[in-house]
Amino acid sequence: MIVGLPKEIKNSEFRVSLTPGGVETLCANGHQVLVECGAGVGSGFSDEEYIQAGAKILAQPEDIFAQAEMIVKVKEPQPHEIEQLKNGQIVFTFFHFAASKELTMAVKRSGCVAIAYESVTLENGQLPLLTPMSEVAGRLAVQQGAKYMEKTNGGAGVLMGGVPGVAPANVVVLGGGVVGTQAATIAAGMGAQVTVVDISLDRLRYLSEIMPDNVTTIMSNPYNINKLLLDADLVISGVLIPGSHAPCLVTRDMVSSMKTGSVIVDVAIDQGGSLATSRATTHQDPVYSVDGVLHYCVTNMPGIVPVTSTQALTNATFPYVLKLANLGYKDAIKKDAALLAGANIVCGKITCDKISNNY
Helix, strand or coil, X not given: CEEEECXXXXXXXXXXXXXXXXXXXXXXXXXXXXXECCCCHHHCCCHHHHHHHCCEEECCHHHHHHHCCEEECCCCCCHHHHCCCCCCCEEEECCCHHHCHHHHHHHHHHCCEEEEHHHCCCCCCCCCCCHHHHHHHHHHHHHHHHHHCCHHHCCCCCCCCCECCECCCEEEEECCCHHHHHHHHHHHHCCCEEEEEECCHHHHHHHHHHCCCCEEEEECCHHHHHHHHCCXXXXXXXXXXXXXXXXXXXXXXXXXXXXXXXXXXXXXXXXXXXXXXXXXXXXXXXXXXXXCEEXXXXXXXXXXXXXXXXXXXXXXXXXXXXXXXXXXXHHHHHHCHHHHHHEEEECCEECCHHHHHHC
């Protein structure tokens, strides 16, 4: 199979979809790999490394889209890329269709086979390709939140861990999944007072057992969330309904009741956001204010730490890339239920019920 790796063109996206090690293994299995010039530079991989691994470097992305039977990316195809997709061409990447009807319909019209990282699901319900980026995003959310809590960046000027004699920041984490657990761990490690909110009592019991003493767990409901937001210095939302739009947990009135200079990081923005006031932002223009509350809603958070993110992502995605290349998508999704769950749109037909229900 001819596998194409175009350079990511989304704002401040420096990740690449395959490392030279992955390319070497594909080539050893008899596949041809086309890599766009400079595709790996942002993640620390030179064109020469890809050449040594067996890839062919092409200067123009149009040539990759034209020749490749499978396109492997990191983020959803941008409009110019969608125009180049072909009927029956496999596109393996993050799509997050629930967040964009426009993207969904455009990919549907292209006739490609869209297999979404975020929908690949194991029998136990785990999301093996979303998990590593959720881990990165959860940790990064605290890092970014702490930065924007600084006065010079628009925040109130609160230090995450406080100092002796001065209280630490109050951090509220919405969702006790992968993002929430990572965020709570880092915030607690920085000395903040952390509250994790979740709808699962079993999950809250588990978190209570593994988290340090400065982490409290609270059952999720509108009353509790509203009460917690009143004193929050930083709110991190990592709620997720796989394949569907993120639930709206925070109303405009709740935001209005928060302290001036407090910060919200909505990691769920990839799936449409979990606050009534959330809208997608970029790394170049990451924050905006609503009623004095800073909102950080960047849709590709892990893109700014590409050395870490690329390696973490490709560790998880490569076995599936190899399976798709070796078997073709029809046999691969027949033999692998996890990949079948990831097949969101196939040759002009939406095959994921959660997406079709959205639109």
